[in-house]
Amino acid sequence: MAPRVLISDKLSDAAVQIFRDRGIEVDFEPELGPDKEKLAERIGDYDGLAIRSATKVTEKIIARADRLKVIGRAGIGVDNVDIPEATKKGIIVMNTPFGNSITTAEHAIALMFALARQIPQADASTQAGKWEKNRFVGTEITGKTLGVVGCGNIGSIAASRAIGLRMKVIAFDPFLSDERALELGVEKVDLDALLARADFITLHTPLTDKTRNILSREALAKTKKGVRIINCARGGLVDETALREALDSGHVGGAAFDVFVEEPAKENVLFGHPNVVCTPHLGASTKEAQENVALQVAEQMADYLLNGAVTNALNMPSITAEEAPRLTPFVKLAEQLGSFAGQLTETSIRGLRIEYEGDVAEMNVKPLTSAAVTGLLRPMLQDVNMISAPVMARERGIHVEEVRREQQGAYENYIRLTVITERQERSVAGTVFSDGRPRIIQVKGINMEAELGPHMLYVTNEDKPGFIGRLGTLLGQTDVNIATFALGRLERGGDAIALIEVDTELSEGMLKEIEALPNVRQVKALEF
Template sequence: MAPRVLISDKLSTAAVQIFRDRGIEVDYEPELGADKQALAERIGAYDGLAIRSASKVTEKVIAAADRLKVIGRAGIGVDNVDIPAATRKGIIVMNTPFGNSITTAEHAISLMLSLARQIPAADASTQAGKWEKNRFMGVEVTGKTLGVIGCGNIGSIVADRAQGLRMKVIAFDPFLAPERAMELGVEKVELDELLARSDFITLHTPLTDKTRNILSAETLKKTRRGVRIINCARGGLVDEVALREAILSGHVAGAAFDVFSVEPATENPLFGLPNVVCTPHLGASTTEAQENVALQVAEQMADYLLTGAVTNAVNMPSISAEEAPRMRPFVTLAEQLGSFAGQLTETAIEAIRLEFAGDVAEMNTRALTAAAVAGLLRPLLQDVNMVSAPAIARERGIAIEEVRREQQGAYENYIRLTVKTERQERSVAGTVFSDGRPRLIQIKGINMEAELGPHMLYVTNEDKPGFIGALGMTLGQANVNIATFNLGRQTRGGDAIALVEIDEPLSEAVLEQVRRLPHVKQAKPLAF
């Protein structure tokens, strides 16, 4: 029986033709996705679901998807899909991470120029029969400094276009290597310096816990007077209420926003302000971009449904169906090693080295490397999958090295990930035992055996009597239950590590208590 695909969003009809040409039955119902109940009632009859942003693929929808094998998102953002629920049910979630890049970058430049010359307000005034030539005094962009927050795929295109306008470009991006910055012709700076120097600031970073309100009341005060701010990335990167106050006070000269903290944005603190340009999330809205992502997602879904090939999956590596069963635990291990290192890395990554020893060295190490890099980059970049991760690393000038060797030491196989940053080199190693469950076996040269759980506490400390008791008592008094407690040390009385699995995330207050304990050098929560 031929696979069946439902398209529940407004996708280019070229996607419909691709499915039909490949022998796949397809139903095109572009209004269905907006009705979660109706989607849940219909989804049980389909093997594939192709969507954009209007379809909300909730846990309830996934629970009703008895046949569903793949969800394809035409575009990059998959926040409208319950990925953990899909993963648990064995449904692959794919996206098209690079299809919108040029279109979004061009929209950012368009908004910047519209803002500099007050084009929307001048247009409205002129069409209303006024001739207010003296009212709309603009500024040139030539010779001005553009601060780019997030210099990845889209940010680097914006930087290139801005240089064509003869702007000076500076960039803040913890993952941007100095060599890559030099290649792009941008000056890499810290955030405070970018705020102080920029005439225009444009944001091109995902929304994560670290980037939420990156432009807050506090950071907006650090900007130079007369700055203009452009956001075509994600709502929530800028505190809109604080920005409103900064515009009304005259400190910020204007803003141009395509994205908002609540969408659809029928009301917003920025609406109605002078010299503010707003568009309804048009970053990806060009004929070319919509055609690109629709064609991409149709090809990817058809390939998977007909041959089992996996491309641009956010919850599964790109490996063949034959390799999958044997590799799956090692993929999990590689991703966990990457995530462990990524959550502990706070400065720009220059290089990554992966060592594969024993049986694992004979496997598809390219997929394992991709899994490790995805885990490493995801804490800061979020929208990273095992296909896009190596490309994103290359964009940021991060060198990736693979080393394969025969079995060494006590373990039949292991993977060691070494991350080199501007400040230090850190390594973590792990293995898969016969039970198929990954375990860490070494952190920063200190041997220990630990299985990772959803909520972990990582502590580096001096190996002194009383530390373990003090840590246990602090967690106990805070009603935090310890699931596992793993210890390792370099030498007697030297550096030591505690890796503790706990039943729920630590509050900031309890974490601060742990950091104040005697002999503690660092305490950090980790999530897996």
Template sequence: MPKVLISDKMDPKAAAIFRERGVEVDEKPGLTKEELIAIIGDYDGLAIRSATKVTKEVLAAATNLKVVGRAGIGVDNIDIPAASAKGVVVMNTPFGNSITTAEHAIALIFALARQLPEADASTQAGKWEKNRFMGVEVTNKVLGLIGAGNIGSIVADRALGLKMKVVAYDPFLSAERAVELGIEKVTLDELLARADFITLHTPLTDQTRNILSAENIARTKPGVRIVNCARGGLIDEAALKAALDSGHVAGAALDVFVEEPAKASPLFGTANFISTPHLGASTDEAQVNVAIQVAEQISDYLLSGGITNALNVPSLSAEEAPKLRPYMALAEQLGSLVGQLAHDALSGIGIEVEGAAAELNQKPITGAVLAGLMGVYSDTVNMVNAPFLARERGLDVREVRHDRVGDYHTLVRVSVKTSEGEKSVAGTLFGDSSPRLVEIFGVKVEADLAGDMLYIVNLDAPGFIGRLGTTLGAAGVNIGTFHLGRRSAGGEAVLLLSIDSSVDESLLATIRGLPGVKVAMALRF
């Protein structure tokens, strides 16, 4: 039974779902870093919110950990590169609090437009400053979205309902998607010049950090109002304060800050500034939704291999996983075979699929090939860290999908570039479930890949198989299966033998000394 730790306060429905699905779960919110490190090795999964920090030190101690699930969008508290190198899947729940965050942004737009916090404080102080709080309408105003993904698109929909005109800057927004949303795609400079309100809905990356810098704030339309419910660090807070003080920015509302908890921001006390303590996801509905989603996602992965909303590995639905599992087994075997036979000077690898395989999600197949290939270099490789290791080695990875149908109803081919040219192996599935090698370096052969094996290239000549059998028999090595292929009679032949025990270098040297032998290698699957 898989075992999961919930290390942050989470809705009880999360633990209930784990137990219903047959996953053992412990709820231990409030652990210190040292306490977490002491126990994390006992768990296959870790469910967190924002309090738990999944650092390199925590991951180093997580000897059995397979997946970390964040109940929410932000994963700033997870060292994703370290998790990838460790082979740990990192998931989030990007849709559970989307509506809640979008609604908070809309609420802050209204609060800025009508100066609601200041008016409330003034009125409750016994004043009646009706003329002081002259607001603006949002109708017919231009709303500029920086980021038009999941949350940004919901904000756009709500803003259009308020009769605002919406323009968006997002490098990943297609023209077709913009039309579908009913918004106008613009450059950042155009957005800054035209927007009456600006709201940010983008992750914090090297490209988006301080996207509203002092320089860009100066380019905004005088009297602009700015809202940020996304991530601290997207706005230069000191520059925003200066723009508020000068009146160039008429108002700003921040739910997120560079440093949180924010207790000493330069913006505090500034006129026309509204702040909330990271409330974007703080509704009852959102907390229940993300708790349920993270429990379902972690359970799917641990029980069936389904991968949803992963940040460091291709997604694989729970429905796809059973269908893809035999293909992934075949792909991993082919990757391992080509890695063992030609691993010394690889510069590139190609993964081609045709027939039934071409109709499936190719990313998991590629991941399995790389896992098999990288397993030659490390004994802790899986689909998650294999692409990471391949990039570290400068390996160029190419994927090809063919519509054609060849001699087999399904085929996976793995080709590698070496100093001696390109070499390839190919395999298929028998009965849609049993992996089978059908070609090796241009030679047709039919073989299972399992356990200890011998790979031999020799000149096809009478008596060779007898000599080889005698040599193995004299060494006490029993042959399980025997697979033979050749280019032509009397030409080069390939032998793949499954054997009941491993062979040492001394025996390999003896085999290499047999007449006609060109290559003799021990393989392990």
């Protein structure tokens, strides 16, 4: 029986034809996307679902998707898909990471001009029969400082366009290296410096726990008086209520928003302010971009449904069917090692060295390296996948080195991942035993053996008597159950590490209590 695909958002006719030409049955019903109830009723009949941003693939819809094998998002953002639930059900989630980058960057530049010259307001006034030449006195772009928050694919394009407009560009991005900044012609700064210096601020970062309200009330107070703010990335990066107050007070000179916390935005606190320009999430809305991402997602989905080829998947590595049985456990290990290091790294990453030793060194290590880079970048860039991760690393000037060698130690195979930052090098190593389950075997040169669970507690401490008892007692008193407890130390009385799997997520208050214990140096909650 031929695979069956539902297109529940507006995709181009050419994309629909791709499915048909390749022998896939396709139903094009864009009205289903916004109707969650009807979509839930129909989803059980399909092997593939092609969407844009209007369709919300929730846990409820996934629960009814008994046949569904793949969800294809025409575009980059997948915050409208419950990826953990899709993963649990074995549904691959694909996106098209680079199809609309130029269009979104151009929209940000267009909004910057609209703000600088009050074009929408002047247009409405003039077409209303007024001639208010003295009312609309704008500001030149040339010579002004543009602050780019997030200098990845889209941010770097926006930066290059601004440089072409003879602007001074400064950028804040934890993953942007000095070398990449030099190549782009931007000055790398910390967030506070960007806030203090920028005449215009444009946001080009995904929405994560770390970036939510990155322009908070406190951050807005640090900005230059008269600053103009552009957001074509994601709603929620700016505290909209605080921004309205800053606009009302005159501290912020203007704002141009294409994205909002609640969409579709029928009402918003920013609406109605004379110095605000709004568009209805048009960042990717050009004929060229719409066509590119639609054709790309159709090809990717058809390839998977017909041949099992996986491209641009956010929850599955790109591995051929022949390689899968042997490589899969090592892919999981590599991603866990990357995630482990990424969650512990808080400064700018310069490089990543991945050493493959023993049997694993003879395998196709490209997907393993991609998995490691994905794990490393995901704490900051949640939309990263195994295809886009190496590109995103290169864009940020992160040098990735692979080293292969024959077995030298006690393990038949192992992978060591070393993160090189501006301040230090930190390494973590792991292996896969005969049971096919990945294990951590060394952290920062300290040997231990630990299997990673969903909720992990990482503690570094001085090796002093009584520490384990105090930690265990504290966790017990707060009703935190310990699943596994792994320990290691460099030498008696020296540096030690505890890696503990717990049954529940740890609160900030709990982490502070652990940090207050005698001899504790660092405490982190890790999620896998």
